[in-house]
Amino acid sequence: MGRAPCCDKERVKRGPWAPEEDDQLRSYVRAHGIGGNWIALPHKAGLNRCGKSCRLRWLNYLRPDIRHGGYTDHEDRVICSLYASIGSRWSVIASKLPGRTDNDVKNYWNTKLKKKPMARAAHQHHAQDATCLGPYSSAPATPQTGTARSWTQCATPSLQPAALSPVASGSSSVDTGSSSGDVCFAAAMYQPPRPMQGLVRLAAPPPNTDLAPVPTATLLDDAFLADLGAYGDLLFGGLIQDDKASLELSAAACYFPNMTEMWAGDHAHAKPHQGLCNTFT
């Protein structure tokens, strides 16, 4: 037996919103706010709509700060970079683009961006990585050593063994939640000859880039991700630590050319001017 529907679909209006309904919803939210209960809102606002429908309409269309269309090259790059790293987590991607909604970004990707060369590369990159471990969303945070594919089996050139090098032990902000499994799909493919602990660089850095040790338990605001599209390549990292018989992936990181400078700074308030993320949460 499935769960009860959120509203009576037979009685509520569906389909496109009329201008009057938009006005009704807009004026109600302006006057009373959302009130923390979308299910009750349509009744209070005098709308014959499902609460979910009202929420979607407000978030995707009526919110005052919404922007539609007119995507910039910079936004394109941000979307492509993030898609290559985290896949179709549209809400996360949209959160890095002020005024954009997940639905809008998703539509933009599916209808336009996917066809562009830059986006095709990102799509290919993501698809190949995901193939190595199965769907990224179900990639285990604790992959079994015996089932992990070696680097030579991975078709993604940027993730070949030559690019791999362990660095000083330490931990960036460690997130053992589900998102880390999502982001670490690439790292999980690596099958080291013996248990190891430390940060693993998964792609070759630009020449003369010094991969600095990562400070312990540094929490960074990742809002600067919105700017990453303007700079360099997105590189993956992941913390691989010895967990008895298995390898555990418990952190994700992206490294950029300025990371040495970044880590050398004030870690507590660090926000790299050229973008570096250590989690996607």
Next chain:
DNA sequence: AACTTCGCCAACCGCCTACCA
């Protein structure tokens, strides 16, 4: 001009998760 195909995007659907009693 009429018809078909294509592209775009708003909206829906159903699942998952967080929260609360």
Next chain:
DNA sequence: ATGGTAGGCGGTTGGCGAAGT
């Protein structure tokens, strides 16, 4: 600890206008 509920999310659909034949 458990079950119910609402919010949030990503995938998909359907309607409509534009472009092509």
